[in-house]
Amino acid sequence: MHHLIIGAGPAGVRAAETLRKLDGQAKITLIDGEGEAPYSRMAIPYYLSGKIDEQGTWLHRPVDFYAENAIDLVPGRVASVDAGAKTVTLEDGRSLAYDKLLLASGARAVNPPVEGLDGDLVHHCWTIDDARRIAQLAHEGARVVLMGAGFIGSIILESLVARGADLTVVEIEDRMVPRMLDETAGSMLKRWCEKKGVKVLTSTRIGGVYEGGGELNIALSTGEAIKADLLVVAAGVTPNIECMHGTGVESRSGVVVNSRMETSLPDVWAAGDCAEGCDFSTGDLSTLAIQPVAVEQARVAAQNMAGIATEYHCALPMNVLETLGLITTSFGKHDGLQTGERATALDEEQWRYIRLEFHDGKLIGAQTAGHVNMIGCLRGLIQGRMPLGPWKDILLREPHRVAEAYVDLSRGVS
Amino acid sequence: MAWAKRILRVNLTEGTCKAEPLNMDWAMDYLGQRGLATKYFVEEVDPKVDPLSPENKLIMTTGPLTGTGASTAARYSVVTKGPLTNCIACSNSGGYFGAELKNAGWDMIIFEGKADKPVYLVIDDDEAELHDASEIWGTSVWHTDDWIKEKHQEPQFQIAAIGVPGENGVLFSAVVNNKHRAAGRSGVGTVMGSKNLKAVAVRGTKGITVNDPEAFEKAVNDAKAVIAGNAVTHEALPTYGTQVLTNIINELGALPTRNAQDVQFEKANDISGEAMHEPRRTDGKPNLVRNAGCFGCTIACGRISQIDPTHFSVKDKPQYHHASGGVEYENAWALGADTGVGDLEALTYCNYRCNEHALDPITTGATIAAAMELYKIGALTDEDTGGIKMEFGSAEALVAAVDAICDGTDFGKLLGLGSKRLCEKFGHPDLSMSVKGQEFPAYDPRGIQGMGLTYATSNRGACHLRSYTVASEVLGIPEKTDPLVTDGKAGLVKVFQDLTAFVDSSGLCIFTTFAWSAEDIAPQIDAACEGDWSVENLMKVGERIWNLERKFNLDAGMTAEDDTLPKRILKEAAKTGPAKGLVNGLDKMLPEYYELRGWTPQGVPTEETLSRLGLA
Amino acid sequence: MRERGAHWPPLSILRQGSGPLKITLKLFATLSGYLPAQAHKNVVEMEIGDGATIGAVLDSLGVPRQQVHLTLVDGLFVPLGELDARPLRPGETLAVWPPVAGG
Amino acid sequence: MDKALVIDVGKCTGCRQCELACSYEHTGTFNPARSRIAVFDFHEKGRFVPYTCTQCDQAWCQQVCPVGAITNEDGVKVVDAATCVGCKVCTIACPFGTVNYEPATGKVIKCDLCGGEPACAAACPTEAIVFTDVSVQGFEKMRAWAEKTDTAPQANA
Structure with a gap:
């Protein structure tokens, strides 16, 4: 039995590890498209801020983890897949046969249609190699412009400030992290960043980027232009599914998977950022591109590949973000349903906010700013679909008592 | 170490909060909490100050052990000049508030002046800020607690607050924290109200x-083992709470009944600790839900009760149908035996209301008892009571009277004076069972003679918690003495007073002394704190504190004539029980006590005594 | 501390002396479980043999001596060492508690 | 894991000795705010509920940790503070809320059973928290509660 896994990010590695546990004999191959030691993107901001070195980003230490577990790490990028012949062809022409294939090829950063994003002073912050380049340019006092204040932008923002950069953030939408936070929280985060000395330009578009004299001239939709030593582009990611073209696999933005992480092709599974599966919050298909979902999907896919039928009951969107010390989270249907009920509590002075969304006596979504204590309970309540009973009315008034509600509902014997 | 070494000074007039270092020289002489705060108080406040004027100060204070892992290290005290007594006041409470204050990094908060409008203080570790309390002024402790947590989105706040009576000058208002733990006596909550200070909320990390x-670890573990190995602290107190005493003291003929006209109550067992365990006829559930501990307490004597929802007191009031603090011995006595009411559910309701509105239940019950006697002799009329038939034994009258105090009706305002001022106003001062303006608690000094001296000499007015000789005279702790004799009681009272003074200054609970001797306590303090904290030194610290408090009271205008007991206790013999025919022999004990204390026959500490204690 | 077995069965002791007499027995707190079935709220009136001591009465009900801490006869304290020497007289009330404390 | 923390809610008096012991064991100070076990006070129900990690089999925290800072040592999920980068993903992934981020240290903390001698159980005066054989019925009951909120992928086999 040969399990072939495309992609050595958290999903690929988790799948390989799970497969090895379930089957001591199978051949397991992990194709690493970046040619690096498998690492975690989640750790990049901490590498950039100097909190950890490169090794600190590695998915597993010691280095001989893969050798010890007989997982073949093959550097290379996959050019195509032949699902009929059950082979994978790499860009360098090598061909690998498989019995079972897992697509865990992840996603990649994309550029918006803006002129001048291909210069040497413009970088994404997605791969460890991107991070190395940024580290060279984002020195103390460097003028850095960050394009995009989404999840990735906001998480590396802190690293750039930690490096001593003079930072300006440019975001098209009217607030920071618009897909994760509402107007109140997103605006609070903006004010927070501004208080910490970061310029944040929302509802602003970068019109063009021009390099000259070793610096960048960045034109803004407001008519202004700013000079910079580095532009970091964090304008979104797209699933890496090009290698599946021609296989006939069902795909939308990602490769579509069912509850067992099976694609429409026999013996081909997908997990992580490249997979498009059921979204817990909407019941629709979506690519969530988040760490917890990627590893959970990978484990489920691996179990199924090993012959243990396992279902995955939809992915719950959830995020946690620390931006210059302000921690924000969002869970599930954080913007709620029209037919639902909502509770919010805002303390501007203490930089705290919580918003809960209810439907049918249950919690369906939440977002917070400035709360850290027992925050995982929000996931428990939402994904466990726990009937709140009398707690719903209490939480409508006092949403910050959510941990208490959870403990009472799960452990209290009424 | 152990001390946070920092105090918070809150000037309510100016609206400022400032940190200052703790005076460690004083800490070495007074340990903390009761002793140290009293030292600060006497240094800063004129003894003749009007307790309800802005010139009075109010100190909330923890002990060095408060918030540490020592068993019962929950305590904080409120020190001020008491409006009920015009003496130094120091009321001690448990729950979670004190430990939280300490964990926020404060040994004490000194409140001075008076806010021009109602405020509450919020402490979040190093940050302290006054907030507008106009939305909670005029509401209960319970509402205030909920409101502040909701307002600040902080369920982890520990909150101490006053109720409406404290705002309105009811002279026996307490400070209640965690909704059912009280710094109960002498009107410390009334002082808080006079300063327009509604509450203190604290979060410490x-x-x-x-x-x-x-x-410290060794001393604490050894001491915990003593508590766990002692039948009183390991079994009796957790199971029955202090309420186990009701039947004992009644059998002894020392349960003051119907304003101390009698010394035994025929319905004692109906309101006892045993009764709290009995399934009720109505709903088959016992009054008692469970026992509860204060912060760090490995005894857990606290009572959590739930009132019978069909009982007349709460039938139409679902807001009282939940569990909350149940009656303790003193409360059951004051609200029950002393008023002649044997209805446990009614007492529990009244206890809830005392917690909800921060009233001292001892003075509340004893004042209602005095009012019942005034009513009985016709001195108090239906017109005065607003139509309430203030008859001994009437649960309806009791409930109505407590409600009247909480609601601030005309009759409630009369009762809010406390029994001394009430009885004076209606021409029968001798019917107030009080010393220095404060009602005595649940031990009749005719049946337990040592308690007579305890009450007469207590520095905060009549009180059992200044020298609990009941431990020796009734319970045989540390050794049994005869409750009916006066011999040896002067010495006993002095030792208990000094011991209690240092325990009250440590952060520990005095109830530990049912199991712990000073030899169990001293090593814990000594390990936690720098300095010498041997038993010998701690007893001297206790004596120093006692004399400091005494000196303040004398400077405030008190004299030896105030070291006395109600006429009834000194002149009217007990009618039943072992003490039948006896009055309290205070006159035999007091001179010996003064002498043992190193005081003049006029009850004034001699120069020699003061200099020996470093108070000259 | 005596073994309970030394006094078991205790009937011979209860019957010693000239004849039965009535006393009131009160057992409180955790001792209440040792009261005879006809007891009401910690109290029972019972007949004992003339000359029966406090100790004998307690033994007859199986009250463990190590749980007997505070003993009052008509409200007066009886030291533990005297329980077996103190006979109960007609009409007296014997009240007994395990180790307890209050506040 | 042979032994586990078994919590009997009915025995808890709310004294918080467990929080004191836990914080002292892990930080050298008495500080309930940094305890890995928390006692919830449901005052109006007359109920205290000590709450901490059950070392669940699913080990959400361990699974999601992007840098492998959480390991499974004989069933106990242990955070290696040196490896933890403070990304907090485990704090949102744990559906029980028992992994918490400490801003003071920039790391996450959770119950580690004190290396086999849990300080909370040793400090509990009423045996509301005992460290005992997992076969004890109370633990199964507790696990059952935990499973009510179980969001694990369900294995059909």
Whole structure:
């Protein structure tokens, strides 16, 4: 039995590890498209801020983890897949046969249609190699412009400030992290960043980027232009599914998977950022591109590949973000349903906010700013679909008592 | 170490909050909490100050052990000049508030002046800020607690507050924290109200260290083992709470009944600790839900009760149908035996209301009892009571009277004076069972003679918690003495007073002394704190505190004539029980006590005594 | 501390002396479980043999001596050492508690 | 894991000795705010509920940790503070809320059973928290509660 896994990010590695546990004999191959030691993107901001070195980003230490577990790490990028012949062809022409294939090829950063994003002073912050380049340019006092204040932008923002950069953030939408936070929280985060000395330009578009004299001239939709030593582009990611073209696999933005992480092709599974599966919050298909979902999907896919039928009951969107010390989270249907009920509590002075969304006596979504204590309970309540009973009315008034509600509902014997 | 070494000074007039270092020289002489705060108080406040004027100050204070892992290290005290007594006041409470204050990094808060409008103080570790309390002024402790947590989105706040009576000058208002733990006596909550200070909310996350961690761990574990191995602290108190005393003291003929006209109550067993365990006829559930501990307490004597929802007191009031603090011995006595009411559910309701509105239940019950006697002799009329038939034994009258105090009706305002001023106003001062303006608690000094001296000499007015000789005279702790004799009681009272003074200054609960001797306590303090904290030195600290308090009271205008007991206790013999025919023999004990204290026959500490204690 | 077995069965002791007499027995707190079935709220009136001591009465009900801490006869304290020497007289009330404390 | 923390809610008096012991064990200070076990006070129900990690089999925290800072040592999920980068993903992934981020240290903390001698159980005066054989019925009951909120992928086999 040969399990072939495309992609050595958290999903690929988790799948390989799970497969090895379930089957001591199978051949397991992990194709690493970046040619690096498998690492975690989640750790990049901490590498950039100097909190950890490169090794600190590695998915597993010691280095001989893969050798010890007989997982073949093959550097290379996959050019195509032949699902009929059950082979994978790499860009360098090598061909690998498989019995079972897992697509865990992840996603990649994309550029918006803006002129001048291909210069040497413009970088994404997605791969460890991107991070190395940024580290060279984002020195103390460097003028850095960050394009995009989404999840990735906001998480590396802190690293750039930690490096001593003079930072300006440019975001098209009217607030920071618009897909994760509402107007109140997103605006609070903006004010927070501004208080910490970061310029944040929302509802602003970068019109063009021009390099000259070793610096960048960045034109803004407001008519202004700013000079910079580095532009970091964090304008979104797209699933890496090009290698599946021609296989006939069902795909939308990602490769579509069912509850067992099976694609429409026999013996081909997908997990992580490249997979498009059921979204817990909407019941629709979506690519969530988040760490917890990627590893959970990978484990489920691996179990199924090993012959243990396992279902995955939809992915719950959830995020946690620390931006210059302000921690924000969002869970599930954080913007709620029209037919639902909502509770919010805002303390501007203490930089705290919580918003809960209810439907049918249950919690369906939440977002917070400035709360850290027992925050995982929000996931428990939402994904466990726990009937709140009398707690719903209490939480409508006092949403910050959510941990208490959870403990009472799960452990209290009424 | 152990001390946070920092105090918070809140000037309510100016609206300022400032940190200052703790005076460590004073800490070495007075340990903390009761002793140290009293030292600060007497240094800063004119003894003749009007307790309800802005010139009075109010100190909330923790002990060095408060918030550490020592068993019962929950305590904080409120020190001020009491409006009920015009003496130094120091009321001690448990729950979670004190430990939280300490964990926020504060040994004490000194409140001075008076806010021009109602405020509450919020402490979040190092940050302290006054907030507008106009939305909670005029509401209960319970509402205030909920409101502040909701307002600040902080369920982890520990909150101490006053109720409406404290705002309105009811002279026996307490400070209640965690909704059912009270710094109960002498009207400390009334002082808070007079300063327009509604509540203090605190969140602490800084951590508390001790001087010698290894020695502390050993001392604390040894002491916990003593508590766990002692039948009183390991079985009786958790199971029955202090309420186990009701039947004992009644059998002894020392349960003051119907305003101390009698010394035995025929319905004692109906309101006892045993009764709280009995399934009720109506709903088959016992009054008692469970026992509860204060912060760090390995005894857990606290009572959590739930009132019978069909009982007349709460039938139409679902807001009282939940569990909350149940009656303790003193409360059951004051609200029950002393008023002649044997209805446990009614007492529990009244206890809830005392907690909800921060009233001292001892003075509340004893004042209602005095009003019942005034009513009986016709001195108080239906017109005065607003139509309430203030008859001994009437649960309806009791409930109505407590409601009247909480609601601030005309009759409630009369009762809010306390029994001394009430009885004076209606021409029968001798019917107030009080010393220095404060009602005595649940031990009749005719049946337990030592308690007579305890009450007469207590520095905060009549009180059992200044020298609990009941431990010896009734319970045989540390050794049994005869409750009916006066011999040897002067010495007993002095030792108990000094011991209690230092325990009250440590952060520990005095109830530990049912199991612990000073030899169990001293090593814990000594390991936690720098300095010498041998038993010998601690007893001297206790004596120093006692004399400091005494000196303040004398400077405030008190004299030896105030070291007395109600006429009834001194002249009217007990009618039943072992003490039948006896009055309290205070005149035999007091001169010996003064002498043992090193005081003149006029009850004034001699120069020699003062200099020996470093008070000259 | 005596073994309970030394006094078991205790009937011979209860019957010693000239004849039965009535006393009131009160057992409180955790001792209430040792009261005879006809007891009401910690109290029972019972017949004992003339000359029966406090100790004998307690033994007859199986009250463990190590749980007997505070003993009052008509409200007066009886030291533990005297329980077996103190006979109960007609009409007296014997009240007994395990180790307890209050506040 | 042979032994586990078994919590009997009915025995808890709310004294918080467990929080004191836990914080002292892990930080050297008495600081309930940094305890890995928390006692919830449901005052109006007359109920205290000590709450901490059950070392669940699913080990959400361990699974999601992007840098492998959480390991499974004989069933106990242990955070290696040196490896933890403070990304907090485990704090949102744990559906029980028992992994918490400490701003003071920039790391996450959770119950580690004190290396086999849990300080909370040793400090509990009423045996509301005992460290005992997992076969004890109370633990199964507790696990059952935990499973009510179980969001694990369900294995059909």
